[in-house]
Amino acid sequence: MRRQKVSDLPETSTRSAMLALSLLVLLSWAIYAHCFAVVTYILSLPTYIEAAFSGLSLVNSTLNNLTQSSDPLVNFQIYEPVFTPKEEGKYGCVHTMTLMEKVFENTYGFPFVGTYKPPPCAFNRVTMNFTVRVKGEQFDRMGIMYLGDIEVFRTTTSEPTPDGIIWTYVKEMDQYNTLWKQEQKLIFDMPNIVRGPYTGPLITTLTATFFTVPQNRQVADEILPISRGNSGKDEGSAFSVPSDVAKVTYSFKSKYNKAVVSLSACGQQREEFWYNAVLTSDADTFKRRTGDSLVRYSPFREVQLLIDGKLAGVSWPFPYIFTGGLVPGIWQPVVQIGTYDLKQHEIDVTPWLGYLSDGKDHEFQIKIVGLNDDGKGNATLSDTVEGWWVISGTIFLFNSDGPTISQPEPPSIQAENPRIEVSSSKSTTSTGDPESLTYSIEVSRSLSISSSSGSWAQDLSFHNAGSLTDEGRTQAITQSTKGNDTSKSGYSREYTYPLSVNTTWSKPSAGSLSLSGSVSSGLSLSITGPSVFPNGIQNFNLDSPALMPLDTSTQEVQLSPINATAPADMTASWTITQSGEGKYFDTDADDQSYSFGSHRQDFAFEGKDGSAGVGGRSWEKYTRSVEVVNLTVVRDETSLEGETIAVPVTRDVQAEGGGMVSILGRLACRWGGLV
Known part of the structure; x- marks a missing residue:
């Protein structure tokens, strides 16, 4: 197997004489200590001397301790296997390269910037491996990878334990083959701080493997960004909406016969928990007691794609919960x-x-829009939201063997305003202070866009019922998002996102915070036809090992082809359910916060033929069911194509005296006004 390394671009800033001297001293110390991670840190120091000196000893100490730790806790996301051959042969030239080795410490405004060069052999499939180690105290952080100005991967990190954690994620990336075949500026933007209480640098490695499979699917011939276009400044290109106007302009030639736009969007700050928001007319219900307003614009959010100001499609977002969210x-x-x-x-x-x-x-x-209401049961789509969303888009253009589309025909658009129903009620205490708030929001929308070149239709529904009781200290929500997207191309996507969250806050003593909560969520998703993105089914048409997301080194297991009677264009189907509960404590006495909890997740991935559900066949491909109590995996059952496979189980942290997770108490910042 051939290996190569992407070269890091030089830092664009200059160092002062004082900083240069400090670097020499630190370099000497690093060589003496034989600590490669420290050298990595030194080479990626930010410009500002203040940041370099205030966080320096903290970073070096953490890197030393984490590098020497031989048994970090393995964190993982449950997902289907990803095929990556290790040896050259029937899959052509198997070429693995390192795209990035980077320690993200004080990296606000300082992303990784490198140059990617294509491998020296043909390929039609790419898989990417992202591995992260972190120890100490740190928030979860968002990372975005760009090839030029185009976002190709968005991830968030786990909040660490005192003894350190590690995780690996393997992702299929052949949807960007037209980019991989040209030299690119590679930017990985993951802002982090290592200073004061924030003691966790993120030690990352990103690799890609290129190879050839016989079942080659169609990928885009040209890819264009809907982004800020900041790669020329060595910066990330995502928009921050609503402060940014997320708008670009293009002119097209008549050489394409298919076009797809993908949207990437997630809320930050107060918008991170958008599903906990209330009607704008109720946002100040508990303000007299708390001094703060609840998040406005209702718990409904819609990401809209507009072409020349006209609605072309929408995305109703999945309610992601990052690892510092609710109860860490x-x-x-x-x-x-x-x-x-x-x-x-x-x-x-x-x-x-x-x-x-x-x-x-x-x-x-x-x-990105929510709802504005008048307090009388009437609501319309808002022009803005509270906080901000990180947003970008990608235009995939295809030129297949069919005829190109050149007739300048405007599409027929049927997109009425959504149907919106809202209601709320309040109760008061004996002294007249607000005691409780209950509310309900229902939204549904249908749109259809058609022309002689194709058609696109969406039918969606949303419901959120919530309550805040005990003067706002307890909140409960139940939410459901359902959608069905269909295209004349044969592509369809049917999805359901259920969510239930219950949280109770208290302040046992001055300077302390206590939180208990439970959450259940799910994803039911079926994708049929020519998706821009890999659907995972093609991995099971290959008689070769695949890498499984079971441990830090990714366990190798043998796949076998789907039954010969199964259609090649079968539906990929995911059914995932998750439930958990936990407690969180934050005290000023020791400047620490603690959280513990339990979690169960059940995952099923299968292929279905076109008539599945009405007498059609389905093929179970991969299942996994995991239960966790206080950091310890107490049950882990996995099957691949109906056969049970071995799964490594995490060490018994509780037996070693570490049954609680020490995590930064950012919840106190987010929700301090509610206690």
Whole structure:
């Protein structure tokens, strides 16, 4: 197997004489200590001397301790196997390269910047391996990888334990083959701070493996970004909406016959918990007691794609819960659905191709909206939201063997305003202070866009019922999002996102915070037809080993082809359920916060033929069921194509005296106004 390493671009900033001297001293100390991680840290020091000196000893100490730790807790996301051959042979030239080795410490404004060069052999499949180690105290962080200005991977990190954690995620990446075949500027933007109470640098390794499979699927011939286009400044390119206007302009030639736009969006700050928001008219219900308002614009969010100001499609977001969210102890070592790979939602814009191919400039815009209400049971879509969302989009253009679309025909658009029903009620204490708030929001929408070149239709429904009691200290929500997307191309996507959250807050003493909570969530997803993104089924048409996400080195297991009677274009189906409960404590006495909890997750991935559910066949491919109590995996059952396979079980942390997770208490910052 051939290996090569992507070269790091030099730092663009200059160092002062004082900083240069400190680097020499530190380098000498690093050589003496034989600590490669320290050298990595030194080479990636930020410009600011203050940051370098205030966090330096903390980073070096943490890197030393983590490097010497031989048994970090293995965190993992449950997902289907990803095929990656190790040896050259029937899969051509198997070529693995290191894309990035980076310690993210004080990296706000300082992403990794490197140059990717294609491998010296042909390929049609790419898989990527991202491994992270972290120890101490740290928030969860978001990371985005770009090839040029195009976002290709979005992830979040796990909050660490004092003894350290490690995780690996393997992702299929052949949807970007047209980018992989050219030299690219590679940017990985993962802002982090190692200073003061934040003691956890993120030690990362990113590799890619290139190879050839006989069952080659169609991928885009050209890929364009809907982004800020900041790669020329060595910066990430995602928009921060609503402060940014997420808008780009393109003109197209009449050489394409299919076009798809993918949307990537997730909330930050107060919008991270958008599903806990209330109607704007109720946001100040408990403000007299807490001094703060609840999150506004209702718990409904819609990501809109507009072409020349007209609605082309929507995405109703999945309710991701990052590892510091709600009760952090629930998410160790098993993370919530999708934590390490925040998926994109695709919208077929082929019906617009004739209109777009007139040689004129056309505007693509992404917006995020909620609901505005008048306090009388009436609501409309809002123009903004509270906080901000990290948003980007990608345009995939295809030129297959069929005829290109050149007739300048505008599409027919049927997209009425969504049907919205809202209600709320309040009760008061004997003294007249607000005691409780209950609310209900229902939204449904249908849209259809068609022309002689194609059609796109979406039917969606949303419901959220919530309550805040005990003067806002206890909140309970039940939410469901359902959708069905269909394209004339044969692509369809049917999905359901259920969510239930219960949290209770208290302040046992001055300077302390206590939280108990439970959460259950799920994902039911079926994808049929030519998706832009790999659907995982193609891995089971290969008679070769695949890498399983079971431990830090990814366990190798043998796959076998799907039954010969199974159709090649079968539906890929995921059914995932998750439930957990936990407690969280934060005290000023020892400047520490503690969390513990339990978690169960059940995962099933299968292939179905077109008539499955009405007498059709289905093929169970991969299942896994895991239960965790206080960091310890107490049950882990996995099957591959109906056969049970061995699964490594995490060490018994509780027996070693470490039954609680020590985690930064960012919840006190998020929710301090409610206690």
